Amino acid sequence: MKPQPNIDAIRRILVVGSGAMGTQIGALFALAGYDVTTSDLDASALDRSREEVRRRLGRLAEKGRRSSEEVESALARMSYTTDSFAAACEADFILEAAVERIDIKRKLFADLDAAAPDHAILATNSSTIPSSVLMDATTRPDRVCNMHFFNPALVMACVEVVRNPETSDATVDTTVALAEKLGKQPVRINREIPGFVANRLLRALRAEALELEAAGIASFEDIDVAARTALGHPMGPFELMDLVGIDVAYLVRAAEHEQTGNPADLPHPSLKKMYEQGHYGRKTGRGWYDYEAQP
Known part of the structure; x- marks a missing residue:
């Protein structure tokens, strides 16, 4: 035994x-x-x-x-x-x-x-x-x-x-x-599910933020302000993507799609574009925000 x-x-x-x-x-x-x-x-x-x-x-x-x-x-x-x-x-x-x-x-x-x-x-x-x-x-x-x-x-x-x-x-x-x-x-x-718990909650927020930005409802900067000042989040969804890494966000969604085969799980077109351009966020100096231009 x-x-x-x-x-x-x-x-x-x-x-x-x-x-x-x-x-x-x-x-x-x-x-x-x-x-x-x-x-x-x-x-x-x-x-x-x-x-x-x-x-x-x-x-x-x-x-x-x-x-x-x-x-x-x-x-x-x-x-x-x-x-x-x-x-x-x-x-x-x-x-x-x-x-x-x-x-x-x-x-x-x-x-x-x-x-x-x-x-x-x-x-x-x-x-x-x-x-x-x-x-x-x-x-x-x-x-x-x-x-x-x-x-x-x-x-x-x-x-x-x-x-x-x-x-x-x-x-x-x-x-x-x-x-x-x-x-x-x-x-x-207790049971496996793509994204587990925390990332499924985060994914819902991120997906809505990406859709709002893509539709021109608000800029990504203002969406981040809303998340911080109205919801009490320490940082907005776009700031968080830049911190964790656009590449990580993209690959996580790609892995989820590989498991489920559901087109809804594909990375958002905005993430795909930034990933292909090599703009991964803080680690590369540019993501949603331009860190190279900051003092």
Whole structure:
């Protein structure tokens, strides 16, 4: 009988993918006292991730949100490697934060499953690809789930824990407890649905905002003002798209359409145009807003 997941057995974490989400999630685990390895095939991406973690945690210390000792201890618990599978051999919990492509994730999960200890949970941070399409690439479907963080992960409190039809209660309970140890507020999602919960709510708002802008009802700037001043949102839907990334918004909708086949799930033409032009928001200096022109 295979051992069941248990929060007390989790000591070493592997985060696969050193992009914006993987970088911050790794830092969260380290701040919570876990030994963390971040892996990526691209060594230069790992270098950028290491520097980004130092910068972000340094700012937490400067603002008094974390002590200098906490930050230094967290940094000392973090390591980086291009060999995901060697790191998986010692991991108790593995979180994948790689590109949003099912074929890549399935291959990755199969390889990680072969390397990881029997008790290890394999989780994906994907906001659109459910673990049910990944679980049969492994020999442990009961220990596979979504653990979906929100950007910026160091700030946003919500973590969605989504079970697939085979996910065990022990896996869900352990993943929820892990989110709580990170200081997050986990949301249990009992049945898979495209977009899960938070993004479905956000999608409805974003879709209406895009339609209002495309129809000339109001400018995207004024729509953002309405969201902030009337609804109390910290930022408007267009500002949020620029922060998260136009490319991310586009690829999320494309992935949802791939799952459902519903034409209504296709990315909005405005998103498609900006994606094809390479205007991804803050990360490229231009999205809905022009950040290069700002002082």
